[in-house]
Amino acid sequence: MLRTASVALFLFAFWLLLSGHYTVWLVTAGAVVSVALALLGLRFGFVDEEGHPSDRLLAGLRYWPWLAVEIVKSAIGVTRIILDPKLPISPQLFHAKVTARTPVGVATYANSITLTPGTITVAIDREHDRFLVHSLTKAGADDVEAGEMDRRVARFEGRDA
């Protein structure tokens, strides 16, 4: 129930921020539509911890800045390789261990690997808890296998070791 209210609140805030026209009619319409959509979501089952993981927001505020720094670091690394006349690539295809258990955690880890330039999640194997990852360099592959991101995603997921 709390989650449904949260969805309605998020939708209403989204409406207000995108609209910019604050007349009584438009604000009321926004509120009605937000509540109706949240109830519809409850009815069709997309208002759950997978569809609206609002309880992960605080953990995300700790995880995303770290991810942003990682993206900048590896983007600069890949740019160096691109601009190097010798093009020193050593592409790898390997399996990475996944500690995350919830759908939100697994999706976050897979997206984070892909978002970081130099590594792409090619396949997700939930049965063996591993990803098939393609990496531009051996160093990038070693970075993923070292598991720093894996640990941080597990913490983001709410499994404090």
Add this chain to the structure above:
Amino acid sequence: MMDIVPQIVAGAFLFAGAFFLLAGAIGMNRMPDLFTRMHAASVGDTLGVSLMLIGMVVLGGFTLVTVKLLFLLAFLLFMGPVASHALAAAALKAGVKPILAGKQAGGGKAEGHKPRKKSAARAATSGGGKP
């Protein structure tokens, strides 16, 4: 005098973003195969676009447009990897063989699960063809 500082900061961000987008484009042309090209493209997709949008936020001043640009940034960062993953998965399933370094080590590992992928795909197509 007061509004020249944001202009310079915005210009720096836009210039840096343009640099990374250009680097991504150059990389797309230099890389040898599909997967390595995707790595090059993701430089522009993430850092290039982010820096461009941050530059626009600084240039636009703090209005509702800023919020819209930040939403745009968030959506791009959430959806970009999904599209990349779908492309890479589809390419591997369609039988695109990635160029791998060190055939004896990395290549052997990849060969180990390559036939499985292929037979699975073949089974799926033959299974679909029979009925």
